[in-house]
Amino acid sequence: MDIWQTTQQAVQLLLSGDSALWGIVGVSFSVSLLAISIVLLPALLIGFSLAYGKFPGRWLILSLFNTFQSIPTVVIGLLLYMLLSRSGPLGDWKMLFTQQAMILGQILICFPILVSMMHAAFQNSDRRAWETSLTLGASIPRALLSLMWESRFPLLAAVIAAFSRIITEVGCSMMVGGNILSSTRNIPTAIALESSKGAFAQGVALGMVLLLLALGLNFFLSIARGKAHLRTN
Amino acid sequence: MKFLKTTLVILSLASASAVQAAEDMTIRLATTTSTYHSGLLDYLLPVFKKDTGYSVEVLAAGTGKSLRMGQNGDVDLVMTHAPKAEANFVEEGYGVLPRKLMHNDFVVVGPDADPAKIAGDKDVANALTKIASYNATFVSRGDDSGTHKKELNLWAQTTIEPNFGGYKAVGQGMGPTLNMASELQAYTMTDRGTWLAYQNKLDLKIVVEGDKRLFNPYQVILVNPSRYPDVNYQGAKSFSDWLVNPKAQTMINNYKRHGEQLFVADAIAQ
Numbered sequence: 001m002d003i004w005q006t007t008q009q010a011v012q013l014l015l016s017g018d019s020a021l022w023g024i025v026g027v028s029f030s031v032s033l034l035a036i037s038i039v040l041l042p043a044l045l046i047g048f049s050l051a052y053g054k055f056p057g058r059w060l061i062l063s064l065f066n067t068f069q070s071i072p073t074v075v076i077g078l079l080l081y082m083l084l085s086r087s088g089p090l091g092d093w094k095m096l097f098t099q100q101a102m103i104l105g106q107i108l109i110c111f112p113i114l115v116s117m118m119h120a121a122f123q124n125s126d127r128r129a130w131e132t133s134l135t136l137g138a139s140i141p142r143a144l145l146s147l148m149w150e151s152r153f154p155l156l157a158a159v160i161a162a163f164s165r166i167i168t169e170v171g172c173s174m175m176v177g178g179n180i181l182s183s184t185r186n187i188p189t190a191i192a193l194e195s196s197k198g199a200f201a202q203g204v205a206l207g208m209v210l211l212l213l214a215l216g217l218n219f220f221l222s223i224a225r226g227k228a229h230l231r232t233n
Numbered sequence: 234m235k236f237l238k239t240t241l242v243i244l245s246l247a248s249a250s251a252v253q254a255a256e257d258m259t260i261r262l263a264t265t266t267s268t269y270h271s272g273l274l275d276y277l278l279p280v281f282k283k284d285t286g287y288s289v290e291v292l293a294a295g296t297g298k299s300l301r302m303g304q305n306g307d308v309d310l311v312m313t314h315a316p317k318a319e320a321n322f323v324e325e326g327y328g329v330l331p332r333k334l335m336h337n338d339f340v341v342v343g344p345d346a347d348p349a350k351i352a353g354d355k356d357v358a359n360a361l362t363k364i365a366s367y368n369a370t371f372v373s374r375g376d377d378s379g380t381h382k383k384e385l386n387l388w389a390q391t392t393i394e395p396n397f398g399g400y401k402a403v404g405q406g407m408g409p410t411l412n413m414a415s416e417l418q419a420y421t422m423t424d425r426g427t428w429l430a431y432q433n434k435l436d437l438k439i440v441v442e443g444d445k446r447l448f449n450p451y452q453v454i455l456v457n458p459s460r461y462p463d464v465n466y467q468g469a470k471s472f473s474d475w476l477v478n479p480k481a482q483t484m485i486n487n488y489k490r491h492g493e494q495l496f497v498a499d500a501i502a503q
Contacts, residue, residue, distance in 0.1 A: 086416050086436070096416050174405075178413050181375060181402040193404035196294060197377040198301025 010205035020182075021202065025209055028186035031099055032167045035106035036114075036159065043111055044155075047118030048144065052130065062119065068112035074171030076108050081175050097178035102186070105172040110162035117158030125151045153225055160217050168210060260289045260468040263302040264312040265379055266406050267337075268451065269293035271426035271495055273488055280484065281475050287468050295378030295406070303327055303454070306461030309469035314451045315379040328454035330470070332477055335485050335496040336450045339383060340428055341441035342411070343369075343420035351420075357444040358390045365393045365400075370419035374410050375402025379449075384422045387446060411435055424449060426495045450499065453477075476500070 013021055050062050082088050084096040095101045129150050133143035148155060170188035177184035179193060187206045194203035268274060269291055278289050292302065296313040303311040304327045312334065313319055322328045341360060343351070349367040351360040364371050373395065374381040388395040403413055407427040414421040415435040428439070441447075453473045458466035475481055477500035485498040 086418075097413060178401075179404045181404065183401070185404065189404070193376060196298050197404075198298045198304075199377070 006200045006204050009201035010208060013201060013205045014208065021205060023182055024185050024187055024190045024206065027099070027184065028167060028188075031102050031173075031186060032106055032163060035103045035166055036110055036163050038103070039107050039111045039114060040159070043114035044118055044148075047115050048122050048147075050115070050119045051122035051125075052127075062116075065112045065115045065119075069116055072171065073105075073109055073169045074175065076105055077172035077175030080105050080108070080172070084176065096176060097180060097184060099177070099184055101176040102173050102184060105176050106166040106169065109169060109172060110166045113162040113165060114158055117161060118155060121151045121154035121158060122147070124154065153221075156221060156224065160221060164214060164217065167213065257465065257468070258287055260287050260310070260465055260472055261292065261308040262289050262310055262312060262472070263292045263294060263299035263308040265296050265299060265314060266293045266408075267314070267380070267424045267426055268312060270408065270430060271490065272430075273426075273485070273496060276488055277476075277481060277484060281472065281481075285471055285475060287472065289472065295374075295376050296380075296382070297377035300327075303456045306456060306464060308456060309465045310453060310455045310473060312451060312453045313379055314449050315382045316450060316452075318379075318382065319452050319454060323454060326460060327457055329457045330473065331452050331454045332473060333499045334451045334453050334476055335482075335498045335500070336448055337425055337496045338442070339380070339422055339424055339447040339449055340439045341420060341422050341447075342414065342428060342435075342437045343440040344418040344436070345438060346418065347440060349420065352438075352440045354441050355444060357387055357441050357446055360441045361387060362391045362393055364420055365391075365395075365397045368397055368399045370399040370401065370417050371395075372410055372414040372417065372419045372421040373400060373402045374407065375404045376406070378406075380407060380422065380424060383449065387422070390446065411437070425493075426490065429490050429493055429495065432491075451496075 050058060050065075080101065081096065083090045084093065084101055085091055086096075095104070125147060130143055130147050133146050134140075138146070168188055170192055173179075173184070173186055174189045174192065177186070177189065179185050179189040185193075187210055191203045191206050194200070194206070262274075264274070270293070274289075274291055278291075282288050292299070292308060294302070296315045296318060299308075299311050299313050300315075300318055300322050302308045303322065304325075311322075311328070319328070319331060323331050341351070341357065343349070349360070349364045349369040351363050354360040354363075361371075373384060385395070399419070401413075401417075401419070403410055405413070407423055408431060410421055411423055411427065411431050412435070413419070415437050418436070420440070425442075453476055455466065455469045455473060456464045458464055482498035482500050485496050486494065488495055
C-alpha cells in the first residue's frame with residue numbers, strides 16, 4: 001500500500017465534491033452541533049452554580065461529573081442501546097438507529113466534560129468581579145454575563161474540547177446510530193467502515209476533514225488568545 | 234548517547250531475529266467473520282497444530298478487507314467467499330493456488346409479521362422483488378464483504394435497483410446487522426452459520442432458503458511469495474494442504490452448531 005498515493009486519491013475525492021463523502025460530513029456536523037448547542041446553557045449554569053454556589057453535596061456532584069467524563073463512549077452507547085431497544089423500556093419511542101439517538105448519545109458524552117471544564121473556568125475566575133457587579137446593582141443574569149466575558153477563553157476551550165470529543169466519537173454513534181448510509185453514517189463510523197472494507201482513500205479523506213476541523217478550531221482559539229494578551233498588556 | 238544507540242540497535246536486532254524464528258511456525262490467516270464467528274476455526278486449528286506444529290493467527294474481517302490484507306502482503310493466506318473478487322485477486326498475481334474448500338448457504342430472514350408476504354418462497358429473486366415492491370425495510374451489510382457482494386449479486390438478478398426507501402446499508406458485520414434487522418423488524422440476508430449462532434437472541438425467522446443461488450463457496454488462497462518474499466509460504470501451503478485432505482474435510486462435515494451441520498466440504502469431491 002502506497003501512503004502517498006492513498007493521500008492523493010483522498011484529496012481528489014474531497015475536491016471532486018463526492019456527494020456521498022460530503023453527505024457524511026454533513027451528518028457529523030449537524031448531529032454534533034445540535035448535541036452541543038442543546039446542552040451548552042444547562043452545562044454553563046450547572047458549572048457556575050458548582051463554582052459559586054454553596055450547598056451541601058456540591059463536592060459529590062462535582063466528583064460524579066468528573067467521573068462521568070471518563071466513561072467509555074461505547075458504554076454510553078450500550079446503555080442507550082438497551083434503553084432504546086425494542087425490548088427496552090423506551091422501545092416505544094422507536095428512536096434506535098436514528099439521528100436523534102446519536103444526538104442523545106453525544107449529549108450524554110459532552111455534558112460532563114462541559115460541566116467539569118466550565119466549573120474549573122468559573123472557579124479560576126475572580127470572585128470580586130462577580131461581587132462588584134452585584135454591588136454596582138447589576139441583575140444576576142447581567143453579572144453572570146460579565147463574569148462569562150471575563151472567563152471567555154477557558155469557557156471557549158471547554159466548548160472546543162467537548163465538541164472535539166463528540167465529533168470524533170465512534171463507539172456510541174456506531175451502536176445507537178447504526179452507520180446507516182445517508183441517514184446515520186457520520187465521519188468516524190464511515191472511517192471505521194471504509195478501513196474495514198479496505199477502501200483506505202475514503203477513510204483518509206474523512207480523516208483529513210476531521211484534522212482540518214481541529215486545525216481550524218485551534219487557530220480560532222489561539223487568535224482569540226492572542227488578542228486577549230494584547231488587550232491586557 | 235552512543236551507548237543508548239548501540240543498545241537500541243542490539244535490542245532491535247535481537248527482537249527482529251526472535252520474530253524471524255517465531256514466524257516460521259506461525260501462519261497468519263485473514264478470513265471472513267463468518268468462518269471465525271461460527272467457531273469452525275477454533276475447532277480445526279488445535280488439530281492442525283497437533284498434526285504439523287504450526288500455530289495460526291486469525292484475523293477476522295470482511296472478505297474485502299481480508300483480500301486487501303492479502304494484497305498488501307500482511308497475511309500468509311486468505312479464506313474467503315467471494316468468487317469474483319477472488320478470481321481478480323489471483324489474476325492480478327496477488328494470490329496463488331486457489332482451492333475450493335467447502336460451502337454453506339445463505340438464508341433470507343425477516344420478521345414474523347412478514348410484511349412482504351414471502352415466507353416459504355423458493356425463488357430468492359422473486360422474494361427480493363416483493364420486498365422492494367412493498368417497500369419493506371431491508372437491512373444490507375453494505376460493507377463490501379462477501380455476504381454483501383452476494384446480496385448485490387442477487388439484486389442484480391431482479392429488475393430492481395437496491396436503493397428503494399426501505400433499503401438501509403449499514404456497513405457493519407453480520408452479527409450487528411442481524412441485531413439491527415431484529416430491532417427494526419426488517420428483512421436481511423445472512424449466512425446460515427451466523428444465523429444459527431444468533432437466532433435465539435433475535436426476533437426474526439427464516440423466510441427464504443434452499444434456492445441454489447444462495448449457495449456460498451469458500452476458497453483458500455495463498456499469498457504470492459514471489460510478490461512478497463517475507464510471507465510464510467511453506468506454512469501457508471501446509472495449512473492449505475491440510476485443509477483439503479480427507480481428515481480435515483471430514484471434520485468440516487462433522488462440525489455442528491445447535492445440532493445442525495454448518496459447512497459442506499467440497500475438496501474431496503474434486
